[in-house]
Amino acid sequence: MQQAQAQxxxxxxxIDVQTSQVSSQISHAGxxxxxxxxxxxxxxxxxxxxNRLTPLAAQGFVTREALDQARTETRSAEHRCNRPCNRLLQRVRPYVAWRLCVQIWRLQKPSFVKRSAICA
Structure with a gap:
């Protein structure tokens, strides 16, 4: 009986340790x-x-350099959007990360990246 109670x-x-770890992971996920x-x-x-600069550049009201800078900033912002999900996948248990990425995907639905790229 004592052995069973010890088990x-x-x-x-x-269970308590796992619960604590999951709580911590959920906090990081938030x-x-x-x-x-x-x-x-x-x-x-x-x-x-x-989008605002593109037609202005075509008409000569904005420099090509300003338009290039705007395009670069857009590409950089697209890459920054993927970083948080990638960190999630590295930090938390895969099933938790996957579930959160799917929820984020459903809320945000980014047009610039496929779902598989975010939550693969």
Whole structure:
């Protein structure tokens, strides 16, 4: 009976450790989700800037350099959008990261990247 109780206590301790680890991972995931939203906002701004400058450059009102800078900022913002999910995949258990990436995908639905690139 004592041996069985010791096993139960050991298993309960393992459950407590796992629960604590999952709670920590969820906390990290929340921070990463905030980073995704921030990156998406920066991307939207970069895309809007590029969209405004493109016709102006065609008419000669904006320098080619300014348009190139806007395009570069858009590409950079696209890459920054992928970083938080990549960090999630490295930090937390795969099933937790995958579930969170799918939720982010459903909320954000970025047009510039395939779902498999975010949550592969």
């Amino acid at each position: 139960v206590d050991g298993l309960q301790a393992q 921070a990463e989700a905030s980073a995704v939203q921030s990156a998406r906002a920066r991307l939207a701004l970069a895309q809007a800037t590029q």
